Amino acid sequence: MSQRHGPVTAAVITGSMPEMDNDHGPLQHHFDDMAQQNESAALGMWLFLLTEVMFFGGVLTAYAVCRYLFHDAFAEGASHLDVQMGTINTIILIFSSLTMALAVRAAQMSKTKLLVGLLIATMVFGGAFLVIKGIEYEHKWVEHHVPGKYFQYDGPMANQVHLFFSFYFTMTGIHALHMILGIGWMIWLTIRSWRGDFSAAYFSPIEMTGLYWHFVDIVWIFLFPLLYLFGAGAGAGH
Amino acid sequence: MSHDAHAHDEPHIVPLSIYLAIFGALMIGTALTVWVAVFDLGEYSWLHTPLALLIASAKATLVVVWFMHVKYGSRLVWIFIFAGIAWFLVLIGITVGDYVGRNWEPAPNAWQAAVEAPRSSELG
Amino acid sequence: MSEQAAPRRRNRGRYEGDVPREHYLNVAYGLKSWLLTVDHKRIAILYLLSITGFFAIGGLFAAIIRMELMTPTGDLMSSEVYNRVFTLHGVVMVFFFLIPSIPAVFGNFFLPMMIGAKDLAFPRINLASWYIYTIGGIFTLAAIIAGGVDTGWTFYTPYSSTYSNSAVALTAIGVFINGFSSIFTGLNFIVSIHKMRAPGLTWMRLPLFVWAHYAASIIMILGTPVVAIAIFLIAVERLLGVGIFDPALGGDPILYQHLFWFYSHPAVYIMILPSMGVMSEVIACFSRKRIFGYAFIAASSLAIAVVGFLVWGHHMFVSGQSAYVSMVFSVLSMLVAVPSAVKVFNWLATLWRGSISFETPMLYAFGFLGLFTVGGLTGLYLGTLATDVHLHDSYFIVAHFHYIMVGGAVMGYLAAVHFWWPKMTGRMYSEFWGRLSAGLLFIGFNLTFFPQFLLGYMGMPRRYHFYPDEWQVLNVLSTAGASILGIAYLIPIIYLVYSLRYGPIAGPNPWHATGLEWTTASPPPQHNFETTPTVTEEPYDYSKAIENVAITPGAGPESPPSPAAPRS
Structure with a gap:
């Protein structure tokens, strides 16, 4: 044992005595040090986002195929979406991304109050997005554009327009679900931040939530032009 | 890639000005997207979608590189991101390729003849 | 050469020591200590039990199928x-046995030990993955009770979306949920391999089992979400009628096949890659030789993972897919055979002039080599455009994938069970019964599935229970083989359970194997190693004698001191 060299000994000590690192936040027993723990968390989060890319990728692929097959019907369906509300929501989501990024920055600088404020701002923007989304859904319901039993649409391409709305609701629905989960998680983080759990020494959960939130923003950055703006073009027949 | 290299004891704090600049760029990008979508491209109207995707990709890149701190991250994260993009492109590329490719296939003459020929002559 | 001087494993004898006083199994007792554990070893045991349960259910359905097929009429x-x-045979076996089998049990148990870590990077996510697996399983079992599901394990649309009157949505949700367990496992493995390796354990010193799991994890991460969304859309389709795959509503059923096979073809490699990892460990150990072509085996795992993603369309040659795309898929399918062949040739080269001994794990490994080769080569028939038209959806393909799944993945699984059982439990099982059941399995398996190649070639379609009278002989042979196979599955359960109490004490390293997992006590202590090990040499160094070291409690295994190499 005594012959062992520095790093190993250090690993043994920090591994078996996590309380030595208390001022660096909670070090779990199976990690050698905080750096290893934080990097593992970041790597894990990125891998999770990779799965999310493929998850949305699957439905985007389906959308691409159907849009290729039924180009005109999809343009017609898209023309029924509210571009104004879509644009407002895009702007709101970019605001929330900014506040999220600044929240991570606040945590890095150990500014607890600022951190709490920015997290709340992010949730408020996220909530506003969902409210507007809800209003849009409600409009679609009133117009009988919700796919399924109550769908009504006159015209030769009714089936394909139905398909467009199926994609619209599936994609925006999954996206909204991700936002709801994100906001739920952020409520918990806000409480923890208020309690003073996070500082420059330990802010990994805030950073991970930031990654997730920005990813959800990126999904919307693609969904917005693909769904809303497809019917807006002059050549898109409407 | 020693794990001490990015120890969080001294987090890399991005200046506020950069965040605001990225935010501004994203806003301009959004405006650009909407503007391009309603702009009458005449006979080039098929460019709407590629342009929209191009702008969206640029916006996404800004978010990934700056907001998500990939610029200061490890090489491994870059590899993961490129793997994600590559796999997604494989999925969508080959799948859409199948549907596009179906239009190119000439029906073999024998099939065409079989379809056109009356059933009796086929048997006889 | 030193290989000649290496001790034959036959001098094993009885281990004189006792099981360690405290280990991961007796560190805490009670249901709570198991259901809330974050110890990767205990989670592996949880998985072992539930996977065995699902294997039994899937096997039961297989038995019913074979009984039905004894006669040409559906009586x-x-x-x-x-x-x-x-x-249900397919759904249970594929999603609840084969995909989690080796990664969730042996990957969970041994991957952290092989990299010299105390646990996986995210122990709680690891536990969550078992719960998710269980919940997914409960949904599927509920679907069985709710009337079953009749779409085939592939859930092809529009049958699954429009025409089926069975519990498709329930099963689909079960499979969807189960997918996340796979994702969590893969995520945990990749992060652990990158960040948790012991000092000195460079990439080229990793056991090939770890490489294989790394490759399989890539597929879990990148593939599973796609099937998740596809199956999610089926559930939505049935519950809400959105019509994405429904031609009556403008959708496209072939689209589902693309999304499904984008995952489900690579999923075959999720099943076989870990099994190949086991092969590398077992064959090197029982040949008493350094593995031949280490770098090639490692790289071929990654190549299989990558190229395996580019071949999914070979399931769709007769679906109306574009002929051009089919050609590309056909060529790429041929290509993916190359890395598999590289592995087989390297294992054969490892056997060459080795001091081979025929312990139970090695018998399973031999079974794997032969059966996997047959399965792989018949895959080439199916990857060829013209022959596939004839063989598609016939018993030929049933035989082909059972040679891969059972002959490959299950053989590998059983090899792993017998190889690592002493480490997991601290006890040796009966070598006689082990060899007997390995032999029976090989005979029963071939008798079951070889006739199916012939049946398929003659044109018997899969998924029908009526067939012309002249095929009865081959079908009865197949059923007879299946009963031998069934017995060969049951015997290990008996002698393994028996060994838990009455088996001789194994000692830390009964096989004189290399690898970090053998340097610690059997069963291992709660945190795997008394002290974090330092790795100083290449894996599979069988050139020197490896003793079945007695480990006195509290003292670490002896390893020469060395300057610790940087992590990563």
């Missing part, structure tokens, strides 16, 4: 019931 059950039976 045991109606076609509707038969549809449900083969579907």
